[in-house]
Amino acid sequence: MLRQAAEGVLIHESEFCQSNAVVVHGRAGVLLIDPGILGHEMAALANDLRELGQPVVAGFSTHPHWDHLLWHARLGAAPRYGTARCAATARDRLSDAGAKARVAQLMPPDIAEQVPLDLLGLITGLPAETTQIPWDGPQVRIIEHQAHAPGHAALLIEERGVLVAGDMLSDVLIPMLDLNDTADPIEDYLAALRLLESAAGDVDVVVPGHGSIGGADQVHARIDQDRAYVHALRDTHVPSDPRIGPSAKDGWDWVAGVHEGQLQRLAQRSERDGTPG
Ligand SMILES: [Zn+2]
Numbered sequence: 001m002l003r004q005a006a007e008g009v010l011i012h013e014s015e016f017c018q019s020n021a022v023v024v025h026g027r028a029g030v031l032l033i034d035p036g037i038l039g040h041e042m043a044a045l046a047n048d049l050r051e052l053g054q055p056v057v058a059g060f061s062t063h064p065h066w067d068h069l070l071w072h073a074r075l076g077a078a079p080r081y082g083t084a085r086c087a088a089t090a091r092d093r094l095s096d097a098g099a100k101a102r103v104a105q106l107m108p109p110d111i112a113e114q115v116p117l118d119l120l121g122l123i124t125g126l127p128a129e130t131t132q133i134p135w136d137g138p139q140v141r142i143i144e145h146q147a148h149a150p151g152h153a154a155l156l157i158e159e160r161g162v163l164v165a166g167d168m169l170s171d172v173l174i175p176m177l178d179l180n181d182t183a184d185p186i187e188d189y190l191a192a193l194r195l196l197e198s199a200a201g202d203v204d205v206v207v208p209g210h211g212s213i214g215g216a217d218q219v220h221a222r223i224d225q226d227r228a229y230v231h232a233l234r235d236t237h238v239p240s241d242p243r244i245g246p247s248a249k250d251g252w253d254w255v256a257g258v259h260e261g262q263l264q265r266l267a268q269r270s271e272r273d274g275t276p277g
Pocket residue numbers: 065067068167209210
């Protein structure tokens with residue numbers, strides 16, 4: 001079921017991890033950002049769009065993690081974009097014969113069979129320095145940074161006052177650092193938050209990759225909340241973050257484990273490098 005987040009911007013929320021697919025109305029069809037997770041959900045979305053007479057004319061993946069790289073044949077053959085680094089990373093990680101089996105291992109076993117992997121990661125990289133998604137619709141600004149995953153992009157639909165944040169600014173997921181690909185994951189994350197903050201002036205609606213859509217009052221509150229968490233990691237303080245521990249929302253108690261895992265990985269890195277983070 002699609003629901004409106006702002007004029008001309010609709011959201012479909014998946015049963016899996018409150019993943020948000022975003023539909024943006026253009027002149028001859030829609031832009032579909034992070035299409036969804038389960039096959040039947042994406043097929044239903046394709047049907048809804050067909051009934052609305054709105055073909056998908058472009059796709060976009062915010063970052064190269066499997067839950068943002070999916071597609072369903074019924075959504076059609078529109079170009080699917082990502083940043084150049086996103087596309088290159090997806091290609092590198094998915095090019096070998098065992099890749100899809102590896103991805104299936106990352107999923108909870110009860111959903112693995114419901115996730116279609118045929119069209120996983122077939123992303124066209126937009127040339128580096130591309131600032132707008134090339135399509136016939138409201139301008140969608142690409143805000144690329146290196147937090148969470150290589151070539152991660154937030155998207156700003158200025159005319160609609162919507163910030164599509166990818167896997168940041170969530171009310172349920174803590175900042176998940178990219179501990180594999182960058183030399184300074186903490187500073188990269190803080191730099192990305194500064195970028196979002198500088199772009200968020202007129203944003204009325206923030207759409208995280210997972211979790212609840214936030215209104216105007218949430219935009220800066222979530223930036224501050226993510227920054228406080230990352231500062232706590234940096235300064236080796238215990239974060240007081242409502243997303244971890246007993247205050248976590250129903251079904252999200254596993255986020256505390258993600259936090260513990262990050263603490264361990266950061267400690268290992270600083271032992272290895274002699275540097276914090
Ligand atoms: Zn995600």
